[in-house]
Every structure is written in structure tokens, then in C-alpha cells.
Amino acid sequence: MNGVDNELIKKIPGAPVIMTSVEWAINASRANSLWTVTFGLRCCAIEMMHTGGTKTDWSRFGFEVPAASPRRADVMVVAGTVSKKMAPVVKRLYEQMPGPKYVMAMGACAISGGPFIYDSYSVVMGVDKLIPVDVYIPGCPPRPEALIDGFIKLQKKIMAQKIRK
Amino acid sequence: MTVRELLEKIKQKAEIEDSKEDLGVLNAYVKPSSLRSLLIYMRDSLGFDWMSFMTALDMPQENTIEAVYELFSNSSKDSARIKVKLSRQAAEVETVSDIYRTAEWHEREAAEMFGITFKNHPHPENLILTPDIKAPLRKDFSGGDMKRMPE
Numbered sequence A: 001m002n003g004v005d006n007e008l009i010k011k012i013p014g015a016p017v018i019m020t021s022v023e024w025a026i027n028a029s030r031a032n033s034l035w036t037v038t039f040g041l042r043c044c045a046i047e048m049m050h051t052g053g054t055k056t057d058w059s060r061f062g063f064e065v066p067a068a069s070p071r072r073a074d075v076m077v078v079a080g081t082v083s084k085k086m087a088p089v090v091k092r093l094y095e096q097m098p099g100p101k102y103v104m105a106m107g108a109c110a111i112s113g114g115p116f117i118y119d120s121y122s123v124v125m126g127v128d129k130l131i132p133v134d135v136y137i138p139g140c141p142p143r144p145e146a147l148i149d150g151f152i153k154l155q156k157k158i159m160a161q162k163i164r165k
Numbered sequence B: 001m002t003v004r005e006l007l008e009k010i011k012q013k014a015e016i017e018d019s020k021e022d023l024g025v026l027n028a029y030v031k032p033s034s035l036r037s038l039l040i041y042m043r044d045s046l047g048f049d050w051m052s053f054m055t056a057l058d059m060p061q062e063n064t065i066e067a068v069y070e071l072f073s074n075s076s077k078d079s080a081r082i083k084v085k086l087s088r089q090a091a092e093v094e095t096v097s098d099i100y101r102t103a104e105w106h107e108r109e110a111a112e113m114f115g116i117t118f119k120n121h122p123h124p125e126n127l128i129l130t131p132d133i134k135a136p137l138r139k140d141f142s143g144g145d146m147k148r149m150p151e
């Protein structure tokens, strides 16, 4: 499993039992079954589809299936240009996701408005103006490897969460 | 039909303010009042059965907005471009969406992008834009958080 510290899993000899910490078990379950809302808004979406395809297959790392509904998803991948008309929809779908929820901004457009930063009357200058973003993936568009790298960064972030305040 | 023949024909039907040939296509500026009668004549008598598109141009130096109607004939494969000049302050013209159905959506787009009013349009509401963005394709548009490209 990704990022497993061997210290944390203890096998009891002679019995089908392992011991570990609750925190690690919860975080590991979360990090390795991230269901995605694939918010493909423009050209970056093509690269995202490719990442989910056979060649780079993101299920290998535990991001699993793209969820058919935001109500059973954990992470939203905003891939592309968020227009002002789309902004209420992005926000609404984010609000429908159950917590804990994470957002990845994929591509220059979702990070800052990208090529549309000047003279544009219709583009939201970065999805972080609407919803909190966990991982930013630069590129125009980012390669599938970069998207997977972003996902692994997100998993690291989840593994570092503390259950006790 | 050559450009010259076409021009002679439409001159008898409408007031042509100005005309020129551009890459073999006639560009004719007509008075807004004679636009509808001219388009009906071109569709019914000259075989221009197809409107490729309708759009607009903003000309702040001349203080005009040009509405552009591009026509095409499926039988003779001729094109023609009919333009009307409107004032920027009160851009108003009759709709032609009952003559060419293509114009219906294209006029709605031109209306929201350039702030033109199409009189008697069947669906005068916005086609694409949200109502808070007004006439963004005018050259002097500035609104909301739009940043100008540094010189």
C-alpha cells in the first residue's frame, strides 16, 4: 500500500490478526478509495479521461471509479476553464459532496484563469475563488503523469490528517 | 451571377449606401429600413435560399455597429454580404428571423454580445450569457473583474 510505515502494522504471530492505530486505518481507507467527481470543463478533461484510461489507469493507485454522483464522491477534479455561468454549478456540486472532501485544480485555467487572464469577460480567475482547493496541478494541459502525481500528493495529505484535534 | 450584375439587381430594390467587392463577394451597405424587403427579394427572386450566419461588428471610430448578413445560394453557389450601419447609442434593427430561421439564434447572440435590439424578435431573451454581462464584445466593454492586457 502507498506510504505504509511498516512500524504501524504489527502481525500477531500464529494468528490471522494485525494490529494498527485507528488513525492510520481510517486515513489509509480514505486515501485508497478516493472516488472522483470528474469536472471536465475543457481541454484538460481530455487529458483527465486519458489518465483514467487503460494506458495510465488511475485505479491502480486507489482513485477508483469516477463517481456517477457527487453525493458519493470524495474528490472533485476541476479540469478546465470555469466560466461565470458554470460557477454556480461547480459550487453546488461541491456542496453536495459528503465530507471529508477534497478538490484538485487541474491546469492553468482552474488555477488562475490561465490563458484567459486578460480581456476575458466570462472566466472565473481560478476555481479557488469559489471553493477551497487542496492540490494544484500546473500545466496546459498537465500530462497524465502529473495528474497521478497530484493524486499521490493528495493521498499524502490525507495520510497526515489527525483524528484527534 | 457576377458581383456587378448582383449589385445592379439589388440596387433597383433597395437603397444601397455603399458597396465593395471583397475576395469575389459583394459587400453591400443598405439602409436599415430596406433590409427586410431586400432579403425577401434576394431569397425569393435571386435564389439566395440560405443564410450562413448573421453577426455584428463594433466600429467605435465611426460610432457605428454593423450588422452583417451573409447569404448563400445553393443553386448558383454565390455568396453575398449585406450590411446595415446602426448607431452605437441606439442600435436597433428589424429582425429577419422570419425570413431566414438561421437568424433567430444568431440575432440573439449578436443582441447579447453587442447590445443590439432586434425589433419583433420572437425570443428576445439571452442565448448564452448570464444577464449581468452586458454587450461584452463592444470594444469599450469593461465590467466586473476583467483585466485589460498590458500595453
Ligand code: SF4
Pocket (backbone or CB within 6 Å): A042, A043, A044, A045, A079, A080, A081, A106, A107, A108, A109, A110, A114, A115, A139, A140, A141, A142
Ligand atoms: S489549462 Fe490549458 S489545456 Fe487546460 S483547460 Fe485551460 S487551456 Fe485547456
